[in-house]
Amino acid sequence: MIDPRFVFLAIALSLIGMSGYVRDTLRGVTSPNRVTWSLWAVEGVLAFVVEVQQHVGLASLMTLTMGFVPFVVVAATLRTSHRAWKIGKFDIFCGVVSVLGLGFWFFINEPTVALISFVAADQIAALPTLRKSWLAPSSESARAFFLGFANCAVTLMTLKHFTTAGVLFPGCILVTDLTIGILVVTNVGPRLRGDERWLSTPRVA
Numbered sequence: 620m621i622d623p624r625f626v627f628l629a630i631a632l633s634l635i636g637m638s639g640y641v642r643d644t645l646r647g648v649t650s651p652n653r654v655t656w657s658l659w660a661v662e663g664v665l666a667f668v669v670e671v672q673q674h675v676g677l678a679s680l681m682t683l684t685m686g687f688v689p690f691v692v693v694a695a696t697l698r699t700s701h702r703a704w705k706i707g708k709f710d711i712f713c714g715v716v717s718v719l720g721l722g723f724w725f726f727i728n729e730p731t732v733a734l735i736s737f738v739a740a741d742q743i744a745a746l747p748t749l750r751k752s753w754l755a756p757s758s759e760s761a762r763a764f765f766l767g768f769a770n771c772a773v774t775l776m777t778l779k780h781f782t783t784a785g786v787l788f789p790g791c792i793l794v795t796d797l798t799i800g801i802l803v804v805t806n807v808g809p810r811l812r813g814d815e816r817w818l819s820t821p822r823v824a
Contacts (some may be wrong), residue, residue: 620776620777620778620779620813621773621776621777621787622777623676623677623777623779624677624777625773625776625777626677626680626681626773626774626777627680628743628770629681629684629769629770629771629774629777630680630681630684630770632716632766632767632769632773632784633681633684633685633688633766633767633770634684634688635766636688636762636763636764636765636766637688637692637763638768639760639762639763640692640760640762640763641691641695643760644692644695644696645695645698645811648760649758649759649760650704650759651692651693651695651696651704651748652704652710652747652751653693653696653704653706654710654711654713654714654744654747655710655744655745655746655747656689656692656693656696656748657693658700658714658717658718658740658741658744659678659685659686659689659741659745660686660687660689660693661686661721662667662686662689662717662721662737662741662744663682663683663684663685663686663687663688663689664686664741665686665721665724666682666686666737666741666788667679667682667683667685667687669734669737670682670785670788673782673788675787676778676779676785676791677777680763681699681771681774681789682774682788682789684770685789685792704751704758709746709747709750710747710763713743713744713746713747714744714747716740716743717740717741717743717744718740720736720737720739720740720742720743721737721740723736723740724736724737724740731783732766734783734787734788735787738786738787738788738791741788741791741792742791742795745795745799745821748799749795749798749799749802752799752802752803752808753802753807753808754809755808755809755810756803756804756805756806756807756808756809757806758803759799759803760803761799761800762806763802764796764797764799764800764803765796765797765800767792767796768779768793768796768797768800771789771790771792771793771796772793774789775789775790775793797814
């Protein structure tokens with residue numbers, strides 16, 4: 620375990636990643652998937668409330684940042700003249716399932732089951748961006764996700780006790796961010812498919 624105050628380093632890393640991602644969004648370099656980022660904003664704030672109730676400590680501030688950052692990203696997509704990633708049926712399906720998962724979390728009385736439901740909803744919300752990173756990695760910015768991986772790792776190391784409430788949410792985000800970052804920098808999706816269109820040109824709609 621490291622000093623809990625290192626959570627402020629994690630928050631700084633998250634904000635640095637956000638500033639770069641928002642800049643790329645406003646420039647039209649990055650095309651965020653609004654389904655993913657909108658749900659991440661809501662789920663980050665809700666997870667913060669849960670962690671406060673579970674007395675997670677300073678690490679919960681990092682979770683609050685995980686709600687704030689997606690909110691800013693969504694706001695950036697509304698302010699830019701560049702268009703966001705086109706929402707398809709798969710994105711809508713994932714969004715609906717994620718919302719249903721949040722509904723289950725809200726009404727269930729068993730804390731552990733509720734937490735698992737919540738994290739599952741968050742991971743389902745990530746699927747549209749994971750899919751986009753596989754199909755069109757040039758439409759994403761890897762730096763933000765690698766910094767997200769780093770800040771989740773720092774946050775986990777600040778925990779005095781590794782409880783389900785404290786570990787599960789940032790732990791899953793750590794894996795998701797790392798996966799997206801690797802998909803983007805390696806261009807593995809287009810390379811395996813032999814599709815060179817997405818190696819350098821983002822797809823927007």
